[in-house]
Amino acid sequence: xxxxAHQHYWLIERGDYGWIKPDIPEIYRNFLPSDLRPNLDxxxxxxxxxxxxxxxxxxxxxxxxxADHDSSILxxxxxxxxxxxxHRQHYERFRKHPKFIGFxxxxxxxxxxxxxxxxxxxxxxxxxAKEEVPIDFLVLSHQLEPLLKLIQQVPSIRGVVDHLGxxxxxxxxxxxxESLLKQIAGFPSIYCKLSGMVTxxxxxxxxxxxxxxxxxxxxxxxxxxxxxFGSDWPVCLLxxxxxxxxDVLAEALPKSWGEAEYARLFGLNAKAFYKLKDVRGxxxxx
Numbered sequence: 001x002x003x004x005a006h007q008h009y010w011l012i013e014r015g016d017y018g019w020i021k022p023d024i025p026e027i028y029r030n031f032l033p034s035d036l037r038p039n040l041d042x043x044x045x046x047x048x049x050x051x052x053x054x055x056x057x058x059x060x061x062x063x064x065x066x067a068d069h070d071s072s073i074l075x076x077x078x079x080x081x082x083x084x085x086x087h088r089q090h091y092e093r094f095r096k097h098p099k100f101i102g103f104x105x106x107x108x109x110x111x112x113x114x115x116x117x118x119x120x121x122x123x124x125x126x127x128x129a130k131e132e133v134p135i136d137f138l139v140l141s142h143q144l145e146p147l148l149k150l151i152q153q154v155p156s157i158r159g160v161v162d163h164l165g166x167x168x169x170x171x172x173x174x175x176x177x178e179s180l181l182k183q184i185a186g187f188p189s190i191y192c193k194l195s196g197m198v199t200x201x202x203x204x205x206x207x208x209x210x211x212x213x214x215x216x217x218x219x220x221x222x223x224x225x226x227x228x229f230g231s232d233w234p235v236c237l238l239x240x241x242x243x244x245x246x247d248v249l250a251e252a253l254p255k256s257w258g259e260a261e262y263a264r265l266f267g268l269n270a271k272a273f274y275k276l277k278d279v280r281g282x283x284x285x286x
Contacts, residue, residue, distance in 0.1 A: 003074060004048040005270035006162065006195045006230025007036060009066055016054040024238065031234045033070040039233065039242040040072055047074040049230075049270060051136065051162075052104055055079055057090055060100075067099040075101035075274050077136050082124040091128075101274045102134030104162070113143040116150050125150070129157040134274050136193075138162045144180035151187050158189050160273060163196025163232065167214050170202055178217055185221035191273050192222045194249055194265070195230030198239040206239065208251055215252035224261035228270045
């Protein structure tokens with residue numbers, strides 16, 4: 001089973017994508033399943049994980065409605081505000097949908113990432129950790145320290161760090177990104193998405209060498225059992241085409257990896273992390 005574990009859909013006219021502006025024409029348009037399907041077919045992906053791109057529950061409802069009508073959407077990672085006292089009620093409503101597979105915390109957009117260490121936030125996440133709910137973490141490299149502290153307080157959380165924790169690829173620096181992510185990788189229930197690299201590099205002016213050391217570090221930290229491929233399409237179009245994203249990662253992987261490791265990275269790990277069995281009702285369970 002091959003899975004693109006991280007991509008987005010949106011309708012600009014919905015009005016809740018404030019970060020997508022006319023001055024970024026590469027992505028300032030609608031992107032729907034019919035637009036992605038040629039890429040999935042070309043690269044032999046069975047489907048994708050569609051991830052929220054707006055901090056609204058209305059967008060999560062919209063993505064779930066898309067999933068109702070398109071079998072290529074294997075699961076939807078939605079959005080919930082854990083500072084909302086009614087977050088649990090919202091989660092219970094979403095989880096009734098068979099393709100709702102978890103939610104994403106957008107630490108990247110928080111002016112002070114340390115708010116995730118407030119007692120109410122820790123309490124909320126502890127509850128979801130007990131149920132092994134998959135949670136995506138969107139985090140910038142300079143926010144990895146509070147994320148580490150969060151995981152230390154909720155060590156059983158079932159989480160995945162999106163986009164390698166957004167290392168400073170443009171500058172080529174490694175620290176403190178490496179040291180912090182290595183500590184995060186020490187928690188066995190935390191995974192990492194090898195996604196979003198091309199947009200952290202110089203747009204359309206990157207080279208393969210810009211990415212190799214970061215991929216080598218992550219694969220060494222997490223091993224082949226806890227990494228996932230994600231295209232981050234259509235955001236990746238700011239810097240690269242879908243096929244280039246696939247090729248860049250494949251070229252950067254350890255030369256010692258074989259068919260088994262590739263199968264995990266390009267699908268089986270996402271299937272396990274997000275508990276994708278029978279999501280489409282057609283026998284995904286091995």
